[in-house]
Amino acid sequence: MKRKNEFDFWISASLMIFLLYTLFMVYPLLRVVSKSVVSAETGRFSLKYFIQFFSEPYYYTTLSNSFKVAVSVAAVSLVIGIPLAYLYNMYETRGRKTLQLLIILSSMSAPFIGAYAWILLLGRAGVITKYLQGAFNIQVPTIYGFVGILLVLSLKLFPLVFLYVSGALKNMDNSLLEASQNLGRTGFKRFLTVVLPLCMPSILAAALMVFMRALADFGTPLMIGEGYMTFPVIIFNQFVGEVGTKENFAAAISVIAIIITMIFFLAQKFLSNRHSFSISALHPIERRKAPPLGSFFIHLFAYGLVALSLLPQAYLVYLSFRKTSTAGIVFLEGYSLKSYQQVFSNMSGAIWNTLRICGLALAVILFLAVLIAYLVVRKRNLINAVIDTLSMIPYIIPGAVIGVALIMSFNNRYMPLVGTAAIMIVAMVIRRIPYVIRSSVAILSRIPISIDEAAESLGAGKVKTLVQITVPMMLSGIFSGAIMSWVTLITELSSSILLYSFRTQTLNVAIYAMVGKGADGRACALSTILMAFTVITLLVFNRFSKDGEILM
């Protein structure tokens, strides 16, 4: 009898999750697809939006622009990130843990905040621009457009490459390196012919990740692109600019975006399957001391890079303590806490919203992700296989598209979710949950099934085993995933910007709204607060994680 009850429990859990995916992801995406092929005027099937997109250069150039941005950012991130990871893992560096923390920190803010700070530094009226012009009469090349986007996104995304490749290097067996040395292959040649190929699966995964993020990011091009339009920008413009009239066109662009990301996703899958192999490190790589000159350059490279990528955030922190005019938009000589006073008296809602919405989203994500991982790994059946596939879909859906899809689906009498915190939570859960599921699945797969069986043979039921044994064993891994998710959630912009209302404005959205108007002490104060949250989170993470292993 007992067996039957448990059977029902897992089946209903599967069904519930399947329903949630259907309602909040499949249905909205189908809405987008159906809207894209239906004329808004006649209500009949029509490909006119696709035809319009591909016939007007204003639109279709955004495609090649996005492409150029994403490919260049991925290339630059690899070129910076791989050597950094290699040097970091092969040689002793001073302040290793701090260095890693700083590298991670530099990736942990919304890219548009970086763009904003770079404008303040290197833009037309930027401090560095003005200084160089005044003191040396040097004309700084323009930072607006493609170059700016590339700069901002590369500095923001190379840490992903660093983390992925570091992970691969940590799993590499030192004897492989020794064997190649023994066979007469050392130094750069060994790096090219042994180390790089062994890291290839991770490199491909990192490249895809960077590519997708660069492709989907729209805060940066909006801020620093100045006419260099990428397609997330036009989705946003079509949708927010003239709501209703261009909804179908935005849907069509969304469909094109999904198709493109899907192609890249599949290509990456194909390539990494060809390169897949497993090695288990019995003897991890031992770091060596570099010769003095080499060590100097390693430190210069690593810390220089970190300094460069943290410069914008540091500058914003500095500005947040500057005196400002009464309205808060002009910086004056001297220092004050006025920006913070203004923020706390007027904007505390945004701070509270961030904690509330992101906190709830995180709780939902963790609960569902662990449950889904358990179902997928331990209870293989057809419906769970479908759930597994569904859970991967958000990987390839840009945030803006998720925002658009949710608005199109839940702006009605039956489910009036638009403008509520719920819809923002739904968007955050959908966007983030694939990563947590993947890392939970990875952790769970490493727990031998015999652990479950041992618990069972000792008289524990399936649910008891899950709660008392499996989840506690997964905890450290889930915890690191949760920390990273938290940081991603509080810096989420591309779907929140479409979904927020005045009641659910988060910090990131508030900053975005303010920086659009130019220099602003309050925006700087808010970014500093956001950064403080991130730093605290990272420090907590560092305190609790054994080896500083990060699961993205």
Next chain:
Amino acid sequence: MDIGIRIDRAFKKYGSFVAIPDLSLEIRRGEFFTLLGPSGCGKTTLLRMIAGFNTIEGGDFYFGEHRINDLEPARRNIGMVFQNYAIFPHLTVRRNVEFGLRNRKMSRERIASQAEKFMALMKIGEYADRLPEKLSGGQQQRVALARALAIEPEVLLMDEPLSNLDAKLRVEMRAVIKEIQNRLGITTVYVTHDQEEAMAISDRIAVMSEGVIQQIGTPKALYQRPRNNFVATFIGRTNTMAARVFKRGGSAGLEFNGDCRVPMTNLKEVKDGQEVLVSVRPEELVILGTEVPGEVPALTAAISYSTFLGLNTHYIVELGDGLQAEIIQESQIDDIIKNGTVIKLGIKPEKVNVFTRDGSQSLIQGV
């Protein structure tokens, strides 16, 4: 309390692959019973069917009179020890041992005293409040045993419990397991692919191959009177030679190489001239020297090389028909016989085993 296990016509398949076609088996009360076989022979599959982790596609499983086919693993009252120990890494040794007890309606005091008793039995009391990762492999195995035994199961199941230990610990732990099992008298089913381990520890062994039990018997019976050539080659070392039956009046014997004729007294019904396989263990070959009188049956062999191992000396020789054979001889004080020396070999007829040509049946009486 201890009960026997009866398996009646068990059937198991994975997809279209039949792992166990039709297997019946009886295990006596309090017996230490081992399933032995090469990997993929179905021994672990069978054990997991007994444990309840594998579904049973056909047949009946009984603990005593009680049919357990549809009983959940949690309710079969079995203790299981896993190959990788399956110790809960986030619980202390004590909590690991108490885990099964806490799933029963038992007072706190009972749980504590029961756990204490079995930790003492397995000599892990001093690590009670440590986490398992701080323990060595042997200590972890002791924890696993204490945990399995603490619930006082009716049956103890062990799935290659020693294969992750180094050779020395393995020998030590198998003595521990044997002693505990003896003391508690619990019906135990033990799975291993290591025939030496099986011999050392078991009351009876079932040798399995391709889902079929080849022979069940005591270690001594399996070694000395294997039922077929598979068992003969799997248990211990042996030289398999081709021979022919000869009959002279009422007596029969084996003819090797057309000249060496060894009389036998324990052959079943055989035909004159019948081709057979003879399984001769290395210690059943005797080096008779370089020359023997004509009437003594002997094989001619040339020493290929030798290995001196202290107590024994192993010779690898080449027989006339190009076949290699191994001989184990108690080490002599004389010189080791030089490579290339041609020698005469005698056979101990009462010890050798004779099988049909295909190796499927023994031709020795009473087997």
